[in-house]
Amino acid sequence: MSTWPVYTGTEEPHDGVSHLPDPPPWRVFDGGPPLPLPRQEDGFAYPGRNHRASTYRATPESVELVNAALVLRRPLLVTGPPGSGKSSLPYAVARELKLGPVLRWNVTSRSTLQESLYQYDPMARLHAASRGVERERREGVGAGTAGDGIEDHLRLGPLGTALLPYERPRVLLIDEIDKSDLDLPNDLLNVLEEGQYEIPELVRAAQHTPTARVMVSGSEERVVIDRGRVRCGAFPFIVLTSNGEREFPPAFLRRCVPLNLRRPGPDHLEAIVRAHLGELDQETKRMISMFLERSSAGELATDQLLNAIYLSKVPGFRSESRDALAAVLMTHLGPAAEFHDF
Template sequence: MNSPLSAGPTARTVAGPGPYRGTGLPHQASAAALPPPPPWRTYSGGPDLEPPPDDVAETDRRLGAAVRAALNMETAAGETAAVNAALSLRKPLLITGQPGFGRSAVAFRIARELGLGRVLHWTVTGASVLQGALYAAGPAERGTGVRLGPLGTALLPYGRPRVLLIEGLDRGDFDLPIELRAVLRRGGFDIPELAEDGRATVTTDDPGVTAPVPHGAVACHELPVTVITAVRNRIFPAEFLADCLHWEHPAPTVAELTATVRSRAGITDSADPRLLALVAELAEAWSADPHALGQLTVTQALDAVTLAATGPWPPDETPGDVAARLLDLLRRQVPGTP
């Protein structure tokens, strides 16, 4: 007689720490395998579409051509555990923290490491509505005239999940997280404008790519890998938070800032010694000043290095003098702002 515990799907085995390592280094095919989604987050969409295109240029712009491993750069505390839990559970990962600390870069590292193709990117503003991220219907000059947004494209059926970055969800309307939760829980949505067309085709958010959506029904068979960024002080609805995993992105360490700036600015060991010294000065100043630690962003550090590399460098200025002068310029506020 079979035990009730022996019935049903095959049990999920306990594996290693997870496929995501936080290095930014693409895995071999065997190491990039994802755990199957839980049965309660598996949907009926299909057949699978072709694998999505890569966007190497955008990924390199976001992360730099060099990867963390090559720069001996440590992963932020808790990052790998949070990402691997989100991958295993197929739950959205809500990353809070100050802007400029690398929250969005996590999505691009996931895509690059696991070979999941181009990151689908939705930047939320105060005027954002959910339908704009799902699809837009315009004049049928070419094809159906319907174009899927980043969220709509992420909910198409693929052999492997897409990576969806929702940037700045805290800037949207209070009800937007609840609406997002409902669509993700359903695993798809309908396009009423195409309900009568059994051979409907839409343009996706991927450049030059179309997809069939018979009768306007969009359905995935597993949810996208969703990374959501927000500042820490936004109060989200409790039911939305219950459907997410949360990770607070810490401020980068001196070593992380140094490695990130060198990677994204393309500064190698053979670069101008003054630039190498400038990066070190920026990192040291950041470490020594608690106020600077909370205010300096990676983008500001990159801008300072760019100005130093392209602008005049008075012969009597030390790297420390240049760092102070450029950061003062970059932090200077517009008159009348707090």
Template sequence: MLPEDGASGGTRSADDARTGGPTTGPETNGATADDGASRRSSDHRWWIYRGTGQPLYDTSLAELLPPPPPWRRFTGGPVVAPPPTDDEEIERRLGRVTALSADSDQLRREADMVNAALLLRRPLLVTGRPGTGKSSLAYRISRELKLGRVLRWHITSRTTLRSGLYEYDAIGRVQDSAALRTLHRTGDTPGDSKAGAEELPGIGDYLQLGPLGTALLPYKLPRVLLVDELDKSDQDLANDLLSVFEEGQFPIAELVRARRLHPRVTVMTDDRGHTAEIVDGIVKCRAFPIVVITSNGEREFPPAFLRRCLRLRMPDPDRPQLVDMVMAHLRETAGGVESAVSTRAAGLIDRFLHNSRDRGGLAVDQLLNAVFLATSGRFPGDDEEALEDLVDALWHRLDGAGAESRTG
């Protein structure tokens, strides 16, 4: 989440094309602040994702994204329609669009790894404590690169690879077929038996792609797929994902068996109301998705899986990041102006940082809850003690030890 640097050459850079910034003059050799900014711009000129919190301006990912490495090139087709947008969900996750002010080594590291994953077409494994913003990264990428709705695959101990790829309602199809045949035999519907057979539901009506399966459809631009809390899965799931991530495709067994009679079948996708055509029973991507895999670090993954992923450790957010988050979600109640938060909200941010260090790490959600209550008007200045008691209850430890008692 970095502010965009200015271009340093005599030609208009990709940064200027996206932000509408002016063309700058040639670089100088003087040891000035401008020279330092030019060096930073030069260092990060390869970035596509900037982490600024602002969507691409006056350009698109299709214009900025170079071809993939030869070993990560996929040729699936036919190309499907662009995905739907879900601005409401992204705003719920990230707050309103706002220019982020934080600038630090850890945030540059984040942008480095996101761009490496984007250029290399490799999954990004994001680890860190609960509540540090691992899942939010997928939504920031989608908002900035304008890639539409984020496909979210929430992992539990019962999750299987098949559930992420597709679901087939075989029982529902058999029941509907039997019901239609009964209606035709009893004469309750018009038409002869041959016409009745033609009216039996097609297999595509009972197939729905899951989040992973939808992400691997042949889109022109990559979809953003969030594989949330992979460390909660069965031990075998990480190994099962290897082939799919490596090949960029998977078969739908029910369609493969029927491909001679039905070489093209339309199925439902994970996007509500959207469908896609599957050819010869194989789903094969064209643009490998941007896969963000989150893990709370509860267990290690197999070396073969780690070898195919890029890794990013998400540290605890610092004060500028917390201010940005509070302003994005609670701009009206937290101060009313973008340049500053209210005194009460600022005090809560400082207390949150102190308590987070003392209590082994708190989640950003806990801070947002406290700021919302503190700035809601329900706690006037003479009721500060009640607010402090409530905040201490909200800021309970995340290791199951429960809420800490307020002292002093």
């Protein structure tokens, strides 16, 4: 039995992902044995992340395209103006579908594919091996002391962890992919297409050590990797965010489901404020009107409005300075709005 939509955009967590429709024949993955997802509460150990997930307000378009990405087992490429909820979306999906902690990779101009898959520190291993030899010489300790194996100096990155054979999709946020080196989107293509990768250091050691217990991203948990090869079972729900600062190669774009989040309209904006700060009073409605008026002349982010409203509610705040401070907090972030297609 399958249901549509799987993700509904509501606040109530449910097990609908267990009824996810079958993937297309060209997006079937058979990695195993299946791993259980980390506990749901581990994903929201930080109060701010729980708040972000529970207060996100999805649009009908975002609900539709999230479901398309889930069914097609394709990454979701999310663009939009600052404060439109690009990075909050994966937290909301993880919370509703009970998919555990969100893995996060914050991309910079120096980011590489390998760091997203795994990190290996050969120098630390060399030092550990040297200490082991010295200890054996000094104390007569046998070979194979703790800390001298490859697995003790290797840790999976966020993408590498997401591609483990979990029984349900892990959620991965690849934030600000447009800040990457020009080659990174193309470097990602094969891994995202095949849903698998190798760790050469473990592949080379497989003749003598066929399995390794390696730490995953975001926790001290270890998983068993067989002969250095990782292949997903349930393709992860991957959200790549972009501020629209660059164009991506056609080969990369056609492998993603595109979602353009537009600037919230008045009703959507009121729903967002209500979710964060409760029912709207007259002062809050006035601040929203002020925000909408200012946003017609330049780029503003929703969190600027939330900051202004929150300060206006602080007891003892002087009303005569309220508008002046709100104007400072709502400083335009970029060129005039007419140059944007949002």
